[in-house]
Amino acid sequence: MARARQARAEITRQAILNGAAIAFDGTGFGGTSLSDVVKHAGVTKGALYFHFPSKEVLARTLMEEQFQVFRDVPSFETPGLQTVIDLTHRMAHGLRTDVRIRASIRLVIEFGSFTNPDPTPYDSWIDICHGCLTPAQERGDILPAIDVHGLATLLVGSFTGIQVTSHVRTGRDDLRTRIVDLWTLLLPGIVPTARLPRFDPAGSPACRAEIALPVPDPQAVPAG
Numbered sequence: 001m002a003r004a005r006q007a008r009a010e011i012t013r014q015a016i017l018n019g020a021a022i023a024f025d026g027t028g029f030g031g032t033s034l035s036d037v038v039k040h041a042g043v044t045k046g047a048l049y050f051h052f053p054s055k056e057v058l059a060r061t062l063m064e065e066q067f068q069v070f071r072d073v074p075s076f077e078t079p080g081l082q083t084v085i086d087l088t089h090r091m092a093h094g095l096r097t098d099v100r101i102r103a104s105i106r107l108v109i110e111f112g113s114f115t116n117p118d119p120t121p122y123d124s125w126i127d128i129c130h131g132c133l134t135p136a137q138e139r140g141d142i143l144p145a146i147d148v149h150g151l152a153t154l155l156v157g158s159f160t161g162i163q164v165t166s167h168v169r170t171g172r173d174d175l176r177t178r179i180v181d182l183w184t185l186l187l188p189g190i191v192p193t194a195r196l197p198r199f200d201p202a203g204s205p206a207c208r209a210e211i212a213l214p215v216p217d218p219q220a221v222p223a224g
Contacts, residue, residue: 012051013051015041015042016047016048016051016052017100018040018099019039019043020041021065021100023103037058059111062104062107063111079136081132081191081199089203091159091163092172122156126152127152130148136148141199142190163175182201187199
């Protein structure tokens with residue numbers, strides 16, 4: 001009986017998060033009311049308050065969704081530069097296909113911009129990238145003169161700007177192409193020439209298979 005109640009409670013909680021994601025993705029934190037969340041979630045306000053005592057708690061719970069794309073990093077035996085490349089592609093894919101990740105990123109940008117900015121999500125991204133880039137440099141995959149923490153910070157800032165620009169210009173239709181461009185242009189400046197063939201700006205075969213992405217045609221003229 002208790003297990004059944006817990007299962008029903010978790011179903012309700014996920015319905016609330018899904019409804020909140022739809023609302024926040026569409027109108028942002030300031031433009032979304034709890035009534036909007038209730039409407040999209042198909043639950044009562046009482047059920048919403050049982051799981052989430054405020055709109056901010058609900059928003060911050062959703063903001064954690066973005067880190068689902070990083071969930072496997074701690075289990076990697078040899079995280080490195082290709083790991084970071086793949087993570088950017090997985091995040092780009094999530095932004096295009098998962099409303100909860102889109103809402104999460106929109107909330108991060110809103111919470112982390114001008115009014116009482118919160119750098120915590122950005123710092124978490126930087127730490128994850130740094131944790132992959134440090135062993136990569138130790139293996140000789142990144143030039144020894146590179147400050148890998150600075151590189152991690154640059155990558156997080158670059159991805160944030162690229163995805164926002166892609167969202168505004170094309171509704172993120174060109175986001176994968178822009179991520180490939182980022183790595184194609186960046187890798188020669190951070191990787192020893194002899195090691196460049198080890199890294200695929202379009203994502204590793206395993207990454208492409210996981211998110212069902214084709215390999216870009218190297219002869220194709222980049223869009224835009």
